[in-house]
Every structure is written in structure tokens, then in C-alpha cells.
Amino acid sequence: MTTLRVKVWRGAENGRFQEFEVPRLESQTVLDVVTHIQRSLDPTLSYRFACRVGMCGSCAMTVNGRARWTCRTHVANVAADNSLEIAPLANLPVVKDLVADMTLFFDKWAKARGKFHPTKTRRDGFARVAPDSAERLLVDAAIECIGCSVCYSSCDVVAWNPDYLGPAALNRAWTLHNDVRDGARRERLAAVAGDAGCHACHTHMSCSERCPKQLAPTASIAGLKRATAAAALKGEL
Amino acid sequence: MRNDWRARNHPAYWAFLVHRVSGALLTAFLPLHFWVLGQALQGEAGLESFLRWTDQPLVKAGETVLVLLLSAHLAGGVRLLMLEFLAWREWQKGLAAAAGALTLAAALAFVLNVL
Numbered sequence: 001m002t003t004l005r006v007k008v009w010r011g012a013e014n015g016r017f018q019e020f021e022v023p024r025l026e027s028q029t030v031l032d033v034v035t036h037i038q039r040s041l042d043p044t045l046s047y048r049f050a051c052r053v054g055m056c057g058s059c060a061m062t063v064n065g066r067a068r069w070t071c072r073t074h075v076a077n078v079a080a081d082n083s084l085e086i087a088p089l090a091n092l093p094v095v096k097d098l099v100a101d102m103t104l105f106f107d108k109w110a111k112a113r114g115k116f117h118p119t120k121t122r123r124d125g126f127a128r129v130a131p132d133s134a135e136r137l138l139v140d141a142a143i144e145c146i147g148c149s150v151c152y153s154s155c156d157v158v159a160w161n162p163d164y165l166g167p168a169a170l171n172r173a174w175t176l177h178n179d180v181r182d183g184a185r186r187e188r189l190a191a192v193a194g195d196a197g198c199h200a201c202h203t204h205m206s207c208s209e210r211c212p213k214q215l216a217p218t219a220s221i222a223g224l225k226r227a228t229a230a231a232a233l234k235g236e237l
Numbered sequence: 238m239r240n241d242w243r244a245r246n247h248p249a250y251w252a253f254l255v256h257r258v259s260g261a262l263l264t265a266f267l268p269l270h271f272w273v274l275g276q277a278l279q280g281e282a283g284l285e286s287f288l289r290w291t292d293q294p295l296v297k298a299g300e301t302v303l304v305l306l307l308s309a310h311l312a313g314g315v316r317l318l319m320l321e322f323l324a325w326r327e328w329q330k331g332l333a334a335a336a337g338a339l340t341l342a343a344a345l346a347f348v349l350n351v352l
Binding site: 009013062064065066067087088089090091092094100141153154156159202203204205206208209210216218219222223225226 | 238239240241242243244245247249250253317320321322325329
């Protein structure tokens with residue numbers, strides 16, 4: 001049976017890679033490899049996962065140097081020479097082994113006003129949003145984010161400017177900016193218009209390149225740049 | 238943890254690097270450009286003799302690199318403006334490739350004109 005040579009990050013920030021040999025199986029995912037190591041070789045290995053089907057966004061790791069969702073990443077597509085290097089997500093503090101601390105990532109969603117602000121109450125009727133309206137189409141293009149942090153981990157601007165809100169939070173702000181039911185558009189634009197907001201993006205497009213849901217946060221950020229510029233010209237910012 | 242080149246190895250990042258490096262090199266060249274223009278203030282002869290010096294093949298090769306840098310920075314800038322101000326297009330890699338093609342075409346046109 002073919003074996004995989006797998007280097008796995010152990011410890012916290014100042015850890016090191018530990019090598020394991022894992023049986024190569026058909027249709028094996030990177031998450032399967034990590035699970036095999038934890039269940040059969042070293043039960044002290046820490047990692048995070050939940051749904052295993054690409055919905056929850058909790059199993060993202062750095063695989064052979066690139067951030068990926070490990071549950072939907074087939075070994076056959078990333079380990080051409082039967083070797084894998086698995087590390088925690090970059091640009092986030094390491095808790096232990098393959099577990100990154102996501103606190104800052106989600107705090108930035110809040111800083112970008114990533115919360116819906118309703119303009120009606122439960123006593124009002126249903127809001128009608130035409131599926132083919134321009135705003136709804138913009139929301140549709142960006143709404144499927146699963147919060148895995150692959151984009152945030154791939155972004156160089158996050159590494160250069162620790163305050164930068166990052167692609168996922170800005171993408172979320174863009175979906176709410178285009179939500180016709182939302183009542184905090186001006187406050188949200190103000191929240192994303194600062195030094196650490198949308199204008200800090202250098203358009204490397206690593207977020208769009210690596211997003212496992214094939215979203216384009218760069219497009220959302222470009223939209224926010226236009227929206228904030230237009231608001232500033234109108235004197236609304 | 239920090240990313241290495243493996244995370245950055247994709248066309249848009251290369252386009253960013255070309256834009257940034259060409260911009261930095263052009264900025265470094267700018268003082269020389271102004272110095273040469275300033276020679277005109279000292280009289281026609283000084284500028285003319287310098288311009289004749291630039292007819293040497295090695296200087297022409299340098300000028301070709303300069304044209305390459307200028308066209309790369311211009312095409313990269315137009316690509317960025319299209320990306321940020323016009324409607325999003327799925328063929329962003331095509332845009333980067335078009336910017337690259339425009340760059341090489343401009344440099345080639347310069348070389349063919351010199352030869």
C-alpha cells in the first residue's frame with residue numbers, strides 16, 4: 001500500500017513540524033489524513049472540524065503552503081509526490097497544533113458592522129425583494145461565505161496591517177450594503193472607509209483566488225471602494 | 238504563522254508585483270530624467286551631446302527596458318482602474334494577460350523602431 005509522508009505542525013506559535021506516515025486511500029481528503037493521525041497515531045493532535053461537507057467552515061488549514069478547506073480537498077489534487085505539509089491558518093494566532101484562534105477574524109466582522117440592522121418590526125409584513133433586482137443580484141454573488149477564514153489567511157494586507165478588516169468582513173459589509181431592508185448603510189460605510197477598511201486593499205486578489213466557495217471578495221471590496229467614494233463626494237461620510 | 242511564496246503564486250499577485258516593481262524602478266529613474274531635461278537650461282549644446290551619447294546600443298537597450306517598465310506600469314494601472322471602477326468581470330486573469338500582452342507589444346514596437 002502506498003503511504004503518504006505528512007508533516008504536521010505541532011505546538012503553538014513556536015512549534016515545529018512532526019512527520020507521520022499515513023496509508024494512502026482512494027478518494028482520501030486532507031481532513032481524512034488528519035483524522036487518521038489523531039485516531040491511530042497520536043491522539044494528542046488538536047484540529048478543528050464539524051460538518052465534513054464544506055458547509056461549516058471550521059476545518060480550514062494551510063496545506064502545502066496554501067489555505068484550503070481540508071474536508072473538500074482531495075489528497076490526489078494536492079500531494080502529487082505523496083507528501084503533505086499541514087499547518088494552521090496563517091495570519092491568526094495558533095492555539096495548538098492545527099487550531100488557529102479565530103477571535104480576531106470574527107471581531108473584525110463586528111467592526112465592519114457585519115450585523116443586519118432591521119428597519120421594520122415583526123408586526124410588519126414580509127419585505128419584498130425582487131430576485132432579479134440589481135441589489136439582490138449583488139448580494140447573491142457574495143452571500144455564500146461560510147466564514148472559513150481562508151481568504152483572511154491568504155491576504156498579505158492582513159499580515160502588513162494587523163488592523164485591516166480583511167476580505168471576509170468587507171465581503172459581509174458589502175452584502176449588507178446591498179440589502180434594501182438594512183437601516184445602517186451610512187454607519188457601515190463609515191466603518192469600512194478608514195485606514196484599515198476597504199481602501200487598504202492592494203488588490204492582490206489572493207482572497208478571490210483561494211476562496212473555496214469561489215466567491216470574489218475583491219469584487220465586494222471594489223464595490224465598497226466605489227460606494228465610500230460616492231458617499232464622500234455627497235458629503236455623507 | 239506566516240505565508241510564503243506558495244500562497245502568493247498566482248497570476249494576480251504576479252501582476253501586483255510587476256506593477257509595484259515597475260513603479261519603484263520608474264521612481265528611481267525619475268531624478269535622472271529631470272537631470273537630463275535640466276541640461277537644456279545650460280544651453281542647447283550640452284543637451285544635444287548627451288542625446289547623441291544615448292544613441293549607443295547599450296543605452297538603447299536600457300531605453301527598451303524603460304519603455305517596458307513604463308508600458309507595464311501603464312497597462313497594470315489601467316487593469317486596476319478597470320477592476321475597481323467598472324463592473325466586475327469573471328475574466329480578471331484575462332485582463333492581467335491583456336495587460337502583459339500590451340506591455341510586450343509596446344516594448345517590441347520600440348525595439349523594432351530602433352533597429
